[in-house]
Structures are given as structure tokens and as C-alpha cells.
Amino acid sequence: MKANITKEELKEFFINMKKEGLDIGIKLKMPNQKQPEIILNYNSSIDTKLEYYLSTYDDNLIHKNNQKIQIIEVIGTKIPF
Numbered sequence: 001m002k003a004n005i006t007k008e009e010l011k012e013f014f015i016n017m018k019k020e021g022l023d024i025g026i027k028l029k030m031p032n033q034k035q036p037e038i039i040l041n042y043n044s045s046i047d048t049k050l051e052y053y054l055s056t057y058d059d060n061l062i063h064k065n066n067q068k069i070q071i072i073e074v075i076g077t078k079i080p081f
Helices: 007-020 043-056
Strands: 023-029 037-041 070-077
Touching (some): 037 043
Antiparallel strands (some): 023 037, 023 070
16 A cells, blocks of 8 residues: 555556556545545556556645645555455
């Protein structure tokens, strides 16, 4: 699990999880929500999702079009379904 990471650290994390065969969990701070949002991505979609996150979020993983959205934590996991 990694918290408070940069865009470069996110990239390294995705690459490592792909090599290890793990899926990825992303925790997002969202406006108007008390609890963070959780997104799960299968290992097979890591390349596509990484491309999306790198183009959509700044170096501090704040969404470029809505500064109230931020990636706050990532984890390697196995999606159970």
C-alpha cells in the first residue's frame, strides 16, 4: 500500500504490480463525499489505466479538470471476482 505518492511513483507502482501479476486498487478523494471512492483495475488493464491516470492527473495526482479529486492511495491486490 502506498499513500501520498507522486505521478512518477504511481507509474513505478503500476509497472511493479503488472510484473507481480497483481490487480490495483485506487483510493480517490472526491468532492461532496465523506468517504473516499475506491476503484479496482484488473492486471490486464494496467497499461490502459496507467496511460489514463498519467494524462488526467498532475504530478501530485490531482485531477487536471477538477482539483477536488485526488488519488490518495494505491494498493496491489487480487480482485475476487
